[in-house]
Amino acid sequence: MPTMIRNAMSEREVRYKLGAVQFVSAETFGRPGRRTFRLVAEAGRAQSFIWLEKEQLLQLGLFLQQAVRQLGDSAQSRPSAPGEDSWIGDPLEQDFQARQMQLQYDQDANCFVIHAFEGEEDDPNAGAQTSVSFWMTMTQSSELADAALRICASGRPPCFLCGRPIDPEGHQCDRASSHAIFETG
Incomplete structure (x- = not known):
């Protein structure tokens, strides 16, 4: 059985197994403070648009970065062989908001697997x-x-006092005096 890095979420059934992706990317739309975020995954004749909260995208990026570093140069130089071929079924397009995500690492395949659930x-x-x-x-x-x-x-820079994002129109910080307003720029 392959070694997996996974979160504490129990194993769930996945409706569409896209297999090996030819393209995966993170995207954002809108201006700071009003942005939306998504993953785009293309595998064979399937395309998924997985909308995320900024915090979900940040945690995914941090976890992947940390996992790749921990696996080291030997894993990075070893070839990857995804455990499933790309989608060969009918053309498929999903567009949904992910409420839960799971990330796994398959040591034998030297690949990561993302599971996203609406x-x-x-x-x-x-x-x-x-x-x-x-x-x-x-x-x-x-x-x-x-x-x-x-x-x-x-995105918006965080306030150095409270950590909350500073809006382009200004930011009234809870930790500063009630008269202090910080602006970006």
Whole structure:
């Protein structure tokens, strides 16, 4: 059985197993303070648009970056062989908000696997909701981590006192006197 790095979430059934992706990327739309975030995964004739909260994208980027570093140069120089071929079924397109995600590392394949679920695990309709999984090579995983972290860092700067984002129109900090307003720029 392959060694897996995974979170504490129990194993869930995935509706669409896309297999090995040819393309995976993180994207953002909108201006700081109003941005939306998503992953785009393309595998064979399937394409998934997985909308995320900024915190989800940040955590995914941080975890992938840390895992790739911990696995070291030997894993990065070893070839990746995804455990599933790319999607060969009918053309497929999903576009959904991920409520839960799971990330695994398959040591034998030297690949990461992302599972994204539209519903919560305890949702009675979870089986009818969209869920996808896809395999990423070590190189794709490292590039996705870099893109996710770059996107998250390009947003509003955090207030040095309270840590909350500073809006372009200004920020009234709870920790500063009630008359202090900080601005970006």
